Amino acid sequence: MSFSDHKITAFQHKITDLPDQPSLPANELKARFDSSPEELRQAVNGICDEASRLEARVEGIVVDTFGDTIDREMLSEELAAELDAKATQTSLNTESEAREAAVSALDTRLTEVEAQKCEIYLGSYNGNGEKNTQAIRLGYQPKAVLVANARWIGNVDNPQRMELAMPDIAAYHLVVTSTGFEVKGMLNCTNTEDSVANPYRYIVFK
Template sequence: MNGICDEASRLEARVEGIVVDTFGDTITEEMLSDELDANLMRRSDLYFGTYTGDGVYPREITLGFAPKMVFIMRADGMTGSTGYTYQFLAFPVEESEQPDYCLLTQTGFRLNSPGDKSRINAKDIKYVYIALK
């Protein structure tokens, strides 16, 4: 047991030595505030929400920002077993001639149903989404 305590004490002394060599003394909040502020401005935020399907495609869901990613699923957890899409994960893609199930826009996302295979806006079904800002 004493050996473990001795190792911990030596490790603590080494870390303290590194701090002194690197920063000249103890690390203070002020020393890190500029770096912290810069990193906080780059962080991404998660936004959670719900919508109730109306069965109409295309459908715009407005978030008020251009999301980097959106995950959509039915609130009841159904994932699909009939060849239809009940959940979807959308990332930015370039516009194409074929509509995607979910296209990210400058203000949110647009739901589509190419080939009538999408169930991410089925009438009277509640959906949840997670959007990464």
């Protein structure tokens, strides 16, 4: 059979052919209502069966003619050129996506490095008394603070005074705070208490 053999030109029983008040028995009336859908079902199933048989025949012809694979030489020049163009575009798209991924990864890494970088600030202050605690306000909590007095050249008997502190590691006379740092004792002497201490210099790592 062919596809055209399943063509429905007209249904065998049409509902519109029945009188307005049918006098048929109930079973015959039900059969009339079911007849058209049944004809349609059989026709559609027949078409599906024919399509399956056609697909199998075409597949057999392709295998018998070309074997398991189709080489480029078997294609027309137009089709081969079209496939080459699509393959080239696919390669370009893949390369572009790889570059975009690499750029995105680099941007992410730069952002991470930017967040981790450390800025350095220099400053000085004068002590206000060895027994006092002086707060040096910076407006932020530093990552580390290094403080030294003005005596840059010391010796064994009178060394330069210098301390380093971090938020979780305080020095004896130096403490990091949420707004800067605090000094006391030998890092907060006046000129009277230590004539070569002032001005104290500090290096702040933000």
